[in-house]
Amino acid sequence: MTSPLQQKIKITGPSIVTANRTSDGAVIYRTAQQGWSVDLAKAAVVRTADAARALLAEAVADDLGAVGAYIAPVSIADDGAPTPGNLRERIRRNGVTIDLPVCA
Amino acid sequence: MYAYDEIDRAFLSERVSEFRDQVARRLSGELTEDEFKSLRLMNGVYLQLHAYMFRVAIPYGTLSSAQLRRLAAVARKYDRGYGHFTTRQNIQYNWIKLAELPDAMEELAEVGIHAIQTSGNCVRNITADQWSGVTPGEVDDPRIWAEVLRQYTTLHPEFSFLPRKFKIAITASDHDRAAIKIHDIGLKLKRNDEGRLGFEVLVGGGLGRTPFIGKTVNAFVPARDIVSYVEAVLRVYNQCGRRDNIYKARIKILVHELGAEAFARDVEAEWAQIRDSALVVDDDMVADIRSRFSYPDYQELPETPGELVRETDPHFRTWLHNSVAPHKEPGYAIVTLSLKPVGGAPGDATAEQMDAIADLADRYSFGEIRVGHEQNLALPNVAKRDLPALWRALDRIGVATPNVNLVSDIIACPGLDYCSLANARSIPVAQELTRRFADHDLAAMIGRLHINISGCINACGHHHVGHIGILGVEKNGEEFYQITIGGRADEGAVVGTLIGPAVRFTEVADVIEDIVEAYLALRARPDELFIDAVARLGVQPFKERVYATR
Ligand code: SF4
Numbered sequence: 001m002t003s004p005l006q007q008k009i010k011i012t013g014p015s016i017v018t019a020n021r022t023s024d025g026a027v028i029y030r031t032a033q034q035g036w037s038v039d040l041a042k043a044a045v046v047r048t049a050d051a052a053r054a055l056l057a058e059a060v061a062d063d064l065g066a067v068g069a070y071i072a073p074v075s076i077a078d079d080g081a082p083t084p085g086n087l088r089e090r091i092r093r094n095g096v097t098i099d100l101p102v103c104a
Numbered sequence: 105m106y107a108y109d110e111i112d113r114a115f116l117s118e119r120v121s122e123f124r125d126q127v128a129r130r131l132s133g134e135l136t137e138d139e140f141k142s143l144r145l146m147n148g149v150y151l152q153l154h155a156y157m158f159r160v161a162i163p164y165g166t167l168s169s170a171q172l173r174r175l176a177a178v179a180r181k182y183d184r185g186y187g188h189f190t191t192r193q194n195i196q197y198n199w200i201k202l203a204e205l206p207d208a209m210e211e212l213a214e215v216g217i218h219a220i221q222t223s224g225n226c227v228r229n230i231t232a233d234q235w236s237g238v239t240p241g242e243v244d245d246p247r248i249w250a251e252v253l254r255q256y257t258t259l260h261p262e263f264s265f266l267p268r269k270f271k272i273a274i275t276a277s278d279h280d281r282a283a284i285k286i287h288d289i290g291l292k293l294k295r296n297d298e299g300r301l302g303f304e305v306l307v308g309g310g311l312g313r314t315p316f317i318g319k320t321v322n323a324f325v326p327a328r329d330i331v332s333y334v335e336a337v338l339r340v341y342n343q344c345g346r347r348d349n350i351y352k353a354r355i356k357i358l359v360h361e362l363g364a365e366a367f368a369r370d371v372e373a374e375w376a377q378i379r380d381s382a383l384v385v386d387d388d389m390v391a392d393i394r395s396r397f398s399y400p401d402y403q404e405l406p407e408t409p410g411e412l413v414r415e416t417d418p419h420f421r422t423w424l425h426n427s428v429a430p431h432k433e434p435g436y437a438i439v440t441l442s443l444k445p446v447g448g449a450p451g452d453a454t455a456e457q458m459d460a461i462a463d464l465a466d467r468y469s470f471g472e473i474r475v476g477h478e479q480n481l482a483l484p485n486v487a488k489r490d491l492p493a494l495w496r497a498l499d500r501i502g503v504a505t506p507n508v509n510l511v512s513d514i515i516a517c518p519g520l521d522y523c524s525l526a527n528a529r530s531i532p533v534a535q536e537l538t539r540r541f542a543d544h545d546l547a548a549m550i551g552r553l554h555i556n557i558s559g560c561i562n563a564c565g566h567h568h569v570g571h572i573g574i575l576g577v578e579k580n581g582e583e584f585y586q587i588t589i590g591g592r593a594d595e596g597a598v599v600g601t602l603i604g605p606a607v608r609f610t611e612v613a614d615v616i617e618d619i620v621e622a623y624l625a626l627r628a629r630p631d632e633l634f635i636d637a638v639a640r641l642g643v644q645p646f647k648e649r650v651y652a653t654r
Pocket of ligand 1: 517518519520523524525526527559561562563564565
């Protein structure tokens, strides 16, 4: 895999780095404290390609903790909290849009 | 049922131990994800949007009640209490934790179930008509031959790194329920004019980005030669299939680019070299495999028992007409269990339903259950006198919706609710459609109509061959859906035709209603099926109806 430091990275607005947790696949977000959180509110938000590249490089380096890290867009709510920037990320954060099957 | 022997059991157990070790090394950091990924994929473990997904094979769609109970137990213990039956006779668990996977696998292996070759560029789970061995008119039970090929191709070193995945399906019926024409190899069991058993071999079918219908490359391969012939096909593919471009790597592209006749000649040349080798399927081997399938001890029963005649509940009569099919033995029937309730996710079954179905299979179907590519289940051996009692029991657990082959019997992939490759959601579209067409009288009046939905061009929901196909695409971050009509997956397989520009998520159900209304207005007779009306009229009148006001 090409190192994120060598990749061309374009971002069009505020972005975060997300991945799945290795042990159980749960959706996680890279924090500013060089860790992971399942809470999007705790994600480090970056606004430049350089900052995104650095955050992704740090995330990818944690091969043990996370799988498949990538940069995803977010919107910033009035209270400053990041919210998912597209439907895929909304579903990843909020869960499936359907009721899970229950016993008939 | 097929009974595993000691060698099979030991092999599965070793395989679980090997994977347990691989998982432990991954979790300790000894293996990187790059190193581990191909190992987990070889064991059917994908990573989806929210969690790992575990795909388990149900070879030729046959399960014992003990196996179904174990699938339920795994759903309950390691997942969220349900499983999803797919279009390739697999079951998928959506919420499995990596650390717990080896335990889940071990529990499945105890009843002879595994996930080997449910992923990767190898020969995938070999599928068959879900009515194999019980439907009238078969020349032989396709599962015997699926098992011959399964044993031969499993972990075959030469076929473990093919250019791309490879799917084989088998049927012995004139009406093709196994969709053999959209598989890499489709096999139709038949007898030739001398009465010898063999196969018509079709190659190069497939959906995805570039859909093709399989072409007959040999009209009759004697049964004794089927392994060498399949090997010859795989060898030509292995050698000439493209590895430089993932979108052109399936065998369908090779067959298309070479032409079916040239491809067949290459296969014949290869076959000539290996035909009379150790690959000949000898009678003893077939007899041994056949002996490990158990067939019920059918009783002599009346074809029309009093219990059936006396049950006059109209709901029962509707279900009987819709979900019960003829059996090769007088007095017995094949019963399809709809996993398409109104508002449900197609193909999903709860652990409680699976347990209850296993109990009903023990009571009414010699302990056997079948899984069809249409994402429904079947009880293959039901005495007709038991049908009223069975219907009541099935109704209580929500699997007696009388919509088999009707407009709400929708095939749908998991789509963007689960799948990391998806562009758009499939399940909510299916759910809305089942609500729109919930009225049984309306659905019955419409008649046979298959709707297939895929959340992306990979076409797991077989949208190209749906009578109505719905494909999720993404436009500027929004879900849109392309609609095709006129496709079919059976013996007359054909790829559907796009009717026009894609429509929004909120418009899909309205568009489908418009298409159905146009059909009802245009059909020549009440019994002209949707698919026949489209073949007669073309897409234009449907297109006009859909886009006139949009
Ligand atoms: S068709 Fe696409 S979205 Fe649907 S399950 Fe297959 S890969 Fe996923």
